[in-house]
Amino acid sequence: MNALFEALQRHARENPQRVALDDGSRQLRYGQLAAEVDKLAAQLEFLCVDTLALYADNGIGWIITDLAAMSAGVRCVPLPRFFSDAQLRHVLRDSGADTLLADDDRLAELPGWQREPQAVCGCGWRLSRRQEASSVQLPRGTQKITYTSGTTGEPKGVCLSAASQLAVAASLARASDARADDRHLCVLPLSTLLENIGGVYAPLLAGATICVPRQAEVGMGGAAQLDVQRLLGALHATRASSAILVPQLLLALVAAGEMGAPRPPQLRFVAVGGAPVSQRLLERAQRLGLPVHEGYGLSESASVVALNTPDATRAGSVGKPLPHLSLRFADDGEILVRGSGFLGYCGQPAPAQNDGWIATGDLGHLDDDGYLHLDGRKKSIFITAFGRNVAPEWVERELTQHLAIANAAVFGEGRPWNVAVIVPRALPGVDAQTAVAAAVAAANRELPDYARVQRWLIAGEAFTPDNGLLTSNGRVRRAAVAARYGERLDTLYLETST
Structure with missing residues (x-):
């Protein structure tokens, strides 16, 4: 049993009535969560699921399914809803997924797939099975395949172990001082690795409450649409103490705050990452009293590599490396990372062994106090x-x-x-x-x-x-x-x- 499920059992035993998941209309307490996860894990095992593709909006069901897959030793492939139909078909083919669980009919008519009649744990989601066995070979130990868009239109599958994901989650829980009375609001799609690990696993390790409304209820539509009033309303209504944002979401919140929108009073930790952040935008956020902390990461390192924290922050940096990681730099300044590394890419040969060091493609340097500064992308300078x-x-x-x-x-x-x-x-x-x-x-x-x-x-x-x-x-x-x-x-x- 890994550290996450040990924590869930401990929370269920010591604080069974504490709310674990809250989607705005339904709550699941820690005393119930472990049982729900076990029930679905047993059903996945009964169905002999090998690789599960998960296509669903944010919600309690998404989290239970993700946890059940990990518990059952099933590989999980989160499908971003903002991917095009062609990209989704590519992911299903590239990952070798044999089972698809979806909360709507968008993927109902897939060639080579057949809809199954049974409901999964009564949730009413659509279960489909691949009719012919897949020949895709995946790296040994793969538990999750997260797809990230690179320089081409076809997303690239990054294969991760459960251990690498949980190592990052544990470091994030410590760095953000996650605690049981936190209420984390999931703003980004749960199919985004950063929200999956930082917004689900890290709070669960701490015994916190995860507020997980549907994406439309936090103002998110697709990959680039935002209703800032809905986002502000969700932060207030859920009494969120933490959230994860990308720079454009932070900009929208800052602009709203500068026009007089009230600051969500319970917020104590907002991580911002996923893309470079202007230092002046961070300064504007701080003048409004927003507790914003910039970080840096990549899917190949199971999301976060470095993060500023309330106790260790430096303007212009992306923070200190998380404690489970090591950094060094190539002769040209490229950042190399070791620790919680990926296992390889789907459909590609295993990465060349370099003592576990991953070349990030980013240029950077550490200052005298150990803070990481980014100097741009190696290929784009x-x-x-x-x-x-x-x-x-x-x-x-x-x-x-x-x-x-x-x-x-x-x-x-x-x-x-x-x-x-x-x-x-x-x-x-x-x-x-x-x-x-x-x-x-x-x-x-x-x-x-x-x-x-x-x-x-x-x-x-x-x-x-x-x-x-x-x-x-x-x-x-x-x-x-x-x-x-x-x-x-x-x-x-x-x-x-x-």
């Missing part, structure tokens, strides 16, 4: 015609911390100055072109001359995972943006710089 190295993520952080700019992609390889493709944010009664111009000018005032954006163009549509311009965790697919807007960007260099 460009060199201007004047020989200056520019990490585009840095410039994009400065641009997108302004409310008028929803997203941006910056370019300048071999050029005398930089250009950008900008996605404006729709603001009532505000001309987008004028607002973006003011935002770019304000960002440029905070940047050195070699990093400033001299010319820019408005994108024809938002960057989203569906159109291939954004990864599922919110990172810009720079090559895809360049391919779509390259000719128009070239014409910007025919203009005279200012």
Whole structure:
């Protein structure tokens, strides 16, 4: 029995009436949770499930299913609801899933799959089975396969053991000082590894309450839609003490707070990650009294690698490495991580053994006090015609911390100055072109001359995972943006710089 299930049994024994899960209309207490998990685990074993694909909205059922799969030794493949139909079919094929559990009919007509008549533990979800056995070979010890969008449209399956996930969860519980009286609000989809581990496993280890309403009830729609009033309402209504946000969600909360929206009073720890965060945005959040702490991680290390905490924080850094990890740096500054590493990718040969060190693709350094600082992506840094190295993520952080700019992609390889493709944010009664111009000018005032954006163009549509311009965790697919807007960007260099 692993540490998570030992903790669940201890909480059930010592505090059976404490609420473990709360979806807004139903509560499940610790005395009930273990029994529900055991019941579903037994059913998965009876059905001889090998690899379970889970497609469902946030809720109590999602968490029970995930825990039951781990308990039964079944591999779990969370399916992001914001993936396209083609991406979902790819995941099912690539992972070798033999069973699909879904809470709606979106995947009802899959070639080669058959709907089964039985309900799973009475939840009424749709159970489908693959009709022919899969030949996919997975790394030994794989318990979860999390899919992350890379540089192509096909998501990549990262194979993780239960031990690696729980090592991160235990470190996060300690770093955030998770405790039994916490109420964690799940804002991100549970299919996101960060929410799965940081928002479910870590609170359960501490015996806390997890508030897990449907995504629409926290204002989330798809991968990039947000109703900030619903999010604020959920934070207040659930009396949330902790939450995990991506930078765009933090920006929306900060903007609302600066316009007079009341701060959720119980909040004590908000982790922000998934993409680079502007330091000035963090400063604005702190002025509002939001307890925001930036972190850094990657799926190959089972999510979080480093995190600022109330007791150990440094502006401009992503915090100190979690205690179960080791860091070192390649000669070019690339961050290498060891500890809680992944087992390999689906459909690819096992990663070359390098004493357990994982190359992150990120450049960074540790300061004298052990805080990790990010210096950009190894593959995205460009060199201007004047020989200056520019990490585009840095410039994009400065641009997108302004409310008028929803997203941006910056370019300048071999050029005398930089250009950008900008996605404006729709603001009532505000001309987008004028607002973006003011935002770019304000960002440029905070940047050195070699990093400033001299010319820019408005994108024809938002960057989203569906159109291939954004990864599922919110990172810009720079090559895809360049391919779509390259000719128009070239014409910007025919203009005279200012």
